[in-house]
Amino acid sequence: MNNETIEIQIYRKVLKQQLLKISPTTVSEELDILVEKFSLKKFKKKDLLIEADTFSDKLYFIISGLVRIFYNKENKEITNVFVCENEIAAGAYSIFTGEKNFNNYEALENTITLCIEYNELEELYDKYHSLEHLGRLLVEKYYSNFMKKTHDVIFLSAEERYANFVREQAKLLNRVPLRFIASYLGIAQETLSRLRAK
Amino acid sequence: MTNTTPDTQKYRNQLKLNLLKICPDLNLFELEELTQKTSLKIIDKNEIFIKADSYSDSIYFIVQGMVRVYYEKEGKEITNVLLTEGDVIAGSYSYITGGKNFSNYQALEYTLALCISNQELEELYQKYHSIERLGRKIVERYYASFMKKTYDVLFLSAEERYNTFVQNNRALFNRISLKYIASYLGITQETLSRLRSKH
Numbered sequence: 001m002n003n004e005t006i007e008i009q010i011y012r013k014v015l016k017q018q019l020l021k022i023s024p025t026t027v028s029e030e031l032d033i034l035v036e037k038f039s040l041k042k043f044k045k046k047d048l049l050i051e052a053d054t055f056s057d058k059l060y061f062i063i064s065g066l067v068r069i070f071y072n073k074e075n076k077e078i079t080n081v082f083v084c085e086n087e088i089a090a091g092a093y094s095i096f097t098g099e100k101n102f103n104n105y106e107a108l109e110n111t112i113t114l115c116i117e118y119n120e121l122e123e124l125y126d127k128y129h130s131l132e133h134l135g136r137l138l139v140e141k142y143y144s145n146f147m148k149k150t151h152d153v154i155f156l157s158a159e160e161r162y163a164n165f166v167r168e169q170a171k172l173l174n175r176v177p178l179r180f181i182a183s184y185l186g187i188a189q190e191t192l193s194r195l196r197a198k
Numbered sequence: 199m200t201n202t203t204p205d206t207q208k209y210r211n212q213l214k215l216n217l218l219k220i221c222p223d224l225n226l227f228e229l230e231e232l233t234q235k236t237s238l239k240i241i242d243k244n245e246i247f248i249k250a251d252s253y254s255d256s257i258y259f260i261v262q263g264m265v266r267v268y269y270e271k272e273g274k275e276i277t278n279v280l281l282t283e284g285d286v287i288a289g290s291y292s293y294i295t296g297g298k299n300f301s302n303y304q305a306l307e308y309t310l311a312l313c314i315s316n317q318e319l320e321e322l323y324q325k326y327h328s329i330e331r332l333g334r335k336i337v338e339r340y341y342a343s344f345m346k347k348t349y350d351v352l353f354l355s356a357e358e359r360y361n362t363f364v365q366n367n368r369a370l371f372n373r374i375s376l377k378y379i380a381s382y383l384g385i386t387q388e389t390l391s392r393l394r395s396k397h
Contacts, residue, residue, distance in 0.1 A: 073352060093349075096342040102349045125334070129327040136323070136334040143341040144294040150348055151291075151300045154271065 008040045011063045011114055018061070018086050022141065023134040030128040037124070038114035043107040049089060050105040055098070056091035057118045065111025066175055069103045070183070079183040081149065082108075082172055090118070092142065108176060158187040162195045206238045206312075209261040213312050216259070216284045220339065221332040228326040235322070236312035241265075241305040248303035253296075254289030256313050263309025264370070266378055267301045277381040279347070282370060286336050287311070306374060356385045360393045 012035040019035075020026060038061065043049055050056045052071060060067075067089050069081040080103065083089040091101040095118045125132040152161055162185055166173065173181075182192040210233040217232075218224055236259065241247050248254050250269060260283055267279040278301060281287060292299045293316055323330040350359055360383055364371065371379075380390040 071349075071352070093342055093345045096338045097346075102345070102353070125331065129330065132327055132330050132334065133323070136330055136337065139334055139337050139341060140294045143337055143344070144291055146341065146344065147291050147300070148295075150344075154269070155300075 004040065008114075011040065011112070012036065012038060014063060014086070015061050015114055019134060023130075023137050025130065026134050027128065027130040030124075030130050031134075033128075034121070034124050034131055035114075037120050038116045041113045041115040043111045043113070045107055045110050047107045047111075048104055049107065049111075049113070050091045050101060050103070052102060052104045053100050054094075055100055056094045058115055059088060059090040059095070059118055059121065060105075060113040060115050061088050062086065063112040063114060065113075066108045066172070067111060068106050068108050068176070068180055070106065070180075071103050077183065078186075079180045082169065082176060082180075082184070084169075084172060088138070088142070089113075090142075092139075108180070153186065158185050158191060159195060161185050162187075162192070209238060209310065209312055210234070210236065212261055213259050217332060219284075221328070221335045223328065224332055225326065225328040228322075228329050231326075232314070232319075232322055232329055233312070235318050236314045239311050239313040241309040241311060243305055243308050246302050246304045248287070248289045248299060248301075250300055250302045251298050252292075254292045254299055255317075256315050257293070257319055258287040258311040258313050260285050260287065261310050261312055263305060263307045263311075264373060265303055265309060266306055266374075266382075267303055268381070269301045275381065277378045279344075280367070280370060280374065280378070280382060286340070288340075290337075290340065306378070351384055356383060356389055357393060359383045360385075360390070361397070364397070 015035050015038060016031055019031060041060065043065070049060055049067060050058070062083055062085055064085055067083040068079055069083065069089070070077045070079045072078075083105075089105050091103075091105070093099065094101045121135065125135045152164065156164070165181070165185065178192060179189055182189040185192065187195075213233050213236065214229055217229060239258065241263070247258075260281060262283060265281045265285075265287060266277050267281065268275045268277045270276070287303060289299045289303070291297060319333070323333055350362065354362065363379070363383060376387055376390055380387045383390065385393075
């Protein structure tokens with residue numbers, strides 16, 4: 001076995017563990033078949049995993065590194081979400097509708113991922129009920145995250161959202177440039193500095 | 199209010215057709231069992247049948263009528279989503295996370311829905327592969343439409359949003375009061391009247 005084969009086997013184990021956290025009842029042999037379908041894909045800092053206004057049917061599981069999801073509006077970049085280790089980045093809108101994505105997905109650090117096409121996943125969902133179950137829980141999880149995020153933008157103040165960010169994603173604080181955190185919170189960088197000093 | 203009328207079977211058949219559109223390879227015996235487990239619920243006009251800040255324990259398949267989903271912010275009601283025949287209502291956030299819902303669900307017309315408890319649906323998911331697939335397809339569909347709505351508000355002008363709405367919801371237009379359409383489009387009623395007279 002060469003180094004890359006060994007490397008990918010280690011990553012597939014990590015993926016398997018994470019998927020078992022989402023659906024503990026998944027049949028182990030079926031899950032093995034699923035993780036075997038993932039291939040290794042590496043991105044350099046500033047590479048785009050997915051570009052806005054393009055089609056994408058890929059799903060990326062982040063092994064290491066960090067991805068920022070953002071859109072452009074009136075020449076300004078607005079950051080929506082940060083995706084880090086053990087999480088999934090996918091152009092869900094394009095996958096579910098066959099239309100183009102709204103967002104860009106940019107590596108903020110050198111990023112290692114395991115990658116699969118959604119239709120390959122669906123083939124396995126069709127074949128194995130326990131994987132179908134996992135697939136439903138996955139999409140429910142990301143749907144509810146999106147609802148929560150939208151809700152927070154509408155109902156919470158910048159200060160409350162900053163407090164949540166510090167609580168839930170503390171490890172990102174020193175990894176993400178402040179301008180992206182400010183954009184994520186929908187506030188000016190000066191306001192962010194004030195909140196941080198507090 | 200829940201009851202079974204001779205019409206219940208008619209609505210169950212209608213529901214089967216709707217669900218087959220979402221997931222064409224559904225197993226028909228499994229689908230039959232799902233629809234037999236639903237009961238008909240009558241929702242009066244203006245009734246709020248799922249409240250914000252509460253938990254929801256049932257899924258509703260609308261077979262007749264219309265429902266608006268809205269939240270309140272600073273004393274104002276903002277209409278998010280309009281649902282009608284063929285749509286599925288879950289109070290999804292509560293259903294998925296076990297937390298409380300963010301939105302209110304109010305019938306805008308006399309509305310009939312076939313209803314099943316979350317727990318019964320989960321049991322069917324466990325029992326039948328094709329029903330679980332249906333569940334995933336429904337979530338994917340509403341996830342995508344929620345994303346679309348969110349991004350339309352960000353990227354499209356009021357006029358573009360109005361045109362899209364008219365194109366996609368022609369049949370609804372005369373059924374919904376203008377104040378809800380304006381709220382849904384994120385514009386004032388005056389702007390809506392101006393756009394209507396233009397087109």
